[in-house]
Amino acid sequence: MGKFELMGLPYAIDALEPVISKETIGFHHGKHLAGYVNNLNGLLEGSPLAGLPLEEIVLKAEGGMLNNAGQILNHNLYFGQFCAPKADNAPMGKLADAIARDFGSFEAFKEEFQKKGATLFGSGWVWLSADKDGKLVITQEPNAANPIQKGLRPLLTFDVWEHAYYLDYQNRRPDHLAALWQIVDWKVVEGRF
Numbered sequence: 578m579g580k581f582e583l584m585g586l587p588y589a590i591d592a593l594e595p596v597i598s599k600e601t602i603g604f605h606h607g608k609h610l611a612g613y614v615n616n617l618n619g620l621l622e623g624s625p626l627a628g629l630p631l632e633e634i635v636l637k638a639e640g641g642m643l644n645n646a647g648q649i650l651n652h653n654l655y656f657g658q659f660c661a662p663k664a665d666n667a668p669m670g671k672l673a674d675a676i677a678r679d680f681g682s683f684e685a686f687k688e689e690f691q692k693k694g695a696t697l698f699g700s701g702w703v704w705l706s707a708d709k710d711g712k713l714v715i716t717q718e719p720n721a722a723n724p725i726q727k728g729l730r731p732l733l734t735f736d737v738w739e740h741a742y743y744l745d746y747q748n749r750r751p752d753h754l755a756a757l758w759q760i761v762d763w764k765v766v767e768g769r770f
């Protein structure tokens with residue numbers, strides 16, 4: 578009761594290759610995310626926040642509890658938004674229209690998103706979110722932060738912690754970010770929108 582569980586991956590562990598190797602997924606999901614889940618469950622024992630939904634814990638917690646809850650929320654959104662690589666992968670429908678409206682074009686959006694991911698100093702996340710009026714924004718969030726803390730609705734995220742790419746890309750964070758567009762499951766992102 579009230580315990581969080583490690584999310585199941587919605588694809589095989591090697592399904593994202595060669596963009597993300599099964600070794601990286603194994604460590605990232607099976608060790609890093611699992612560690613955050615175990616840490617949070619331990620911290621919630623006897624806490625007044627025990628039993629609340631994850632998003633509410635992120636909005637109410639502080640310190641280590643906030644960091645671990647934030648990382649679980651971030652990683653659940655991250656791992657849940659990918660699929661096997663596709664050529665010419667792009668959003669459709671209302672989300673594609675909103676991207677063109679707010680960034681000029683899909684290409685311009687990708688360029689700004691990658692740039693904000695590449696220039697985020699240290700560990701963190703780059704996000705596409707919608708504000709309360711449905712306008713799209715790209716934000717850089719440090720460490721374990723999530724756009725819900727700014728009143729935004731998160732749609733898409735790239736993890737720029739080194740554990741997300743170091744085995745496959747070493748220090749080449751921009752190359753990793755550029756490759757991720759092949760595996761974004763835009764149907765999932767459109768559903769969040």
Ligand SMILES: [Fe+2]
Pocket residue numbers: 605609652736738740741
């Ligand atoms: Fe991560």
